[in-house]
Amino acid sequence: LFGYVKGAFTDAKKDKPGRVARAEGGTLFLDEIGDISPAVQVKLLRFLQDREYEPLGAARARKADVRILAATNKDLARLVEEGRFREDLYYRLNVIKLELPPLAERREDIPLLVDHFLKRFNVRMNKRIASVSPEVMQIFMTYDFPGNIRELENALENAFVLCSGSQIREEHLPQELLKRARGASPGDGGGDLLKAAERMTLRKVLEKHGGNRKKAAAELGISPVTLWRKLKMVK
Structure with a gap:
């Protein structure tokens, strides 16, 4: 110092x-x-x-x-x-004190933070990871993140190291986080937040492929029919 x-x-x-x-x-x-x-x-x-x-x-x-x-x-x-x-x-x-609510109390920020860290780690690690899977986003949206933003950042950094494709999947997440996330449930408005997060993920992948549902579905690891159903559900 x-x-x-x-x-x-x-x-x-x-x-x-x-x-x-x-x-x-x-x-x-x-x-x-x-x-x-x-x-x-x-x-x-x-x-x-x-x-x-x-x-x-x-x-x-x-x-x-x-x-x-x-x-x-x-x-x-x-x-x-x-x-x-x-x-x-x-x-x-303690002259001017600012208190930032824990991440668990502002889950609507999680998709934005995920997008921010994706951009940061792509530059740092020279990769082209476009998104996280809907399943990963659901885990993030229902997990309480006792370590707040730093824990989310560390989880994504760990996933970047393990991911060799264009999308982060559940198997890329730290096992400790997955164990703690099991059984967790979202707080008030959790269902709406999950829909918003999934909608953001699906639209981002679609935009990447110029609206081509077949290519977007392939990246997401689902069929075009399943993608169509998911898009209908999160409207």
Whole structure:
């Protein structure tokens, strides 16, 4: 976070700026702030109070103009009560607080997030995976995702590694997720959300093939008749 100077330890052959120094004049995002050690909490508190920090091995403090944004999936107030997070640091960070509802409470975002991650991983892994199967989308729409967006992202990244075709199927998903998803049921409005997700998947595959139902059905692993029936059902 704060870097080190040459000679700070055996392998420190040259200065290495930390994340704070590299963010000079801008914003530094600290994810999972609830997991930082007590020692780092002390250093971060000093920086927030005085805008000063000391790289490891440095003889004097340095200044930095950096805005800090922090995120966590933990209850920091409870960690403070348990003595696992500094109270003074908690109040320094808790200036403007934004609470994002868990993914299970905004299932309508799941198809959009899936599409976002498909695009990202296609670029990163140089693949051309066009969609997830309706069965996979149904699993996503009924699963509670205790790990929220990160769990969805990790599941799709895992699936990308295993998938050699153009569509992610159930067998590509992490086994742990599949085990937990069995028996899960969607919350209020779940049926409507499932229909919307399936409709989006079917239309995306159809658009890819220029409306050719035979080719779209082949990619989905179903017959053209089954595709026609599904399209009728989700209208």
